[in-house]
Amino acid sequence: MKKKMFLLVPFLLASTLFFCFATFVFGAAVLPDDEVEALRGIAKSLGKTDWNFSVDPCSGDSGWFYRAEGSKENDLTCDCSSSNGTVCHVVSIILKGQNLAGTLPPNFAGLPYLQQIDLTRNYLNGSIPPGWGSSPQLVNISLLGNRLTGSIPKELANITTLKSFTVEFNQLSGNLPPELGHMPSIERLLLSSNYFTGELPNSFAGLITLNDLRISDLIGSGETFPRLDNLTQLKTLILRSCNITGQLPKYLGDRTKLQNLLRSQL
Numbered sequence: 001m002k003k004k005m006f007l008l009v010p011f012l013l014a015s016t017l018f019f020c021f022a023t024f025v026f027g028a029a030v031l032p033d034d035e036v037e038a039l040r041g042i043a044k045s046l047g048k049t050d051w052n053f054s055v056d057p058c059s060g061d062s063g064w065f066y067r068a069e070g071s072k073e074n075d076l077t078c079d080c081s082s083s084n085g086t087v088c089h090v091v092s093i094i095l096k097g098q099n100l101a102g103t104l105p106p107n108f109a110g111l112p113y114l115q116q117i118d119l120t121r122n123y124l125n126g127s128i129p130p131g132w133g134s135s136p137q138l139v140n141i142s143l144l145g146n147r148l149t150g151s152i153p154k155e156l157a158n159i160t161t162l163k164s165f166t167v168e169f170n171q172l173s174g175n176l177p178p179e180l181g182h183m184p185s186i187e188r189l190l191l192s193s194n195y196f197t198g199e200l201p202n203s204f205a206g207l208i209t210l211n212d213l214r215i216s217d218l219i220g221s222g223e224t225f226p227r228l229d230n231l232t233q234l235k236t237l238i239l240r241s242c243n244i245t246g247q248l249p250k251y252l253g254d255r256t257k258l259q260n261l262l263r264s265q266l
């Protein structure tokens, strides 16, 4: 019996060494523990139950990835090129049309490389957490078609890399924060079909990188509507039910570059 034990120990040691060696040699890149923990927190918050944590999240297996079927999409993407291909980082999470009925995670603190979060067409409720503003590397955020309430947190304007922010078809309310007009990279700002109130902030006149602006149900007026002359990239402007009294500012109609100007029920 004792002899067997002696034999077993070197065997275990040898196999452990071999395993480490194999991992090193074949360069199986790993997702750091704090990113795995962050994914657990996100799954709990959203009500996502089919991510299998016994399997490497970057493997593209077991609930981490499946091809889009209809409007359903499930895709977690990692970048595994760090440190000569030995470390992975989560860069994109797409969970579309999955009937998720939880709330948005308070932040992405454990995912410092996340660039894209797309939670289009679920049943997520609660509000957009101000903590999202502490992820200064986010590029695309889509929350289209959920049941979100509350206002847009001004902290989001701190995401200087943000190019696309889509919250259409929710139940958001309140005034649009003037801080949104200071986002240096924003290209698409899609805000229609919510319950926002007040006017379009004057600061929006400075969104020179914007090419698509969609909004509805604002009060506004022909005179106080911010001049958008400097928005030379603007191709689509949709102002639905915005109650702009009198004429739409003439310079908007004069814009020859504007391909798509929709202004029903002004």
Ligand SMILES: *[C@@H]1O[C@H](CO)[C@@H](O)[C@H](O)[C@H]1NC(C)=O
Pocket (backbone or CB within 6 Å): 052, 053, 054, 055, 062
């Ligand atoms: C998770 O993955 C492991 C390893 O492939 C598998 O044995 C287990 O059945 C999976 N669990 C679920 C719930 O799919």
Ligand SMILES: *[C@@H]1O[C@H](CO)[C@@H](O)[C@H](O)[C@H]1NC(C)=O
Pocket (backbone or CB within 6 Å): 083, 084
């Ligand atoms: C990556 O590999 C190259 C060549 O093998 C080496 O010179 C370099 O120091 C490595 N870099 C890191 C970050 O490990």
Ligand SMILES: *[C@@H]1O[C@H](CO)[C@@H](O)[C@H](O)[C@H]1NC(C)=O
Pocket (backbone or CB within 6 Å): 092, 115, 116, 139, 140, 164
């Ligand atoms: C952001 O979204 C656009 C449009 O879908 C896509 O082309 C781009 O690759 C996305 N960027 C990132 C960093 O995910």
Ligand SMILES: *[C@@H]1O[C@H](CO)[C@@H](O)[C@H](O)[C@H]1NC(C)=O
Pocket (backbone or CB within 6 Å): 101, 125, 126, 127
């Ligand atoms: C979100 O929906 C759940 C039921 O799905 C409900 O219990 C909860 O009160 C809702 N939260 C908010 C903030 O509306």
Ligand SMILES: *[C@@H]1O[C@H](CO)[C@@H](O)[C@H](O)[C@H]1NC(C)=O
Pocket (backbone or CB within 6 Å): 133, 154, 155, 156, 158
């Ligand atoms: C934005 O970031 C700056 C520092 O970069 C910080 O001082 C400020 O409080 C942040 N604003 C918000 C609204 O989070």
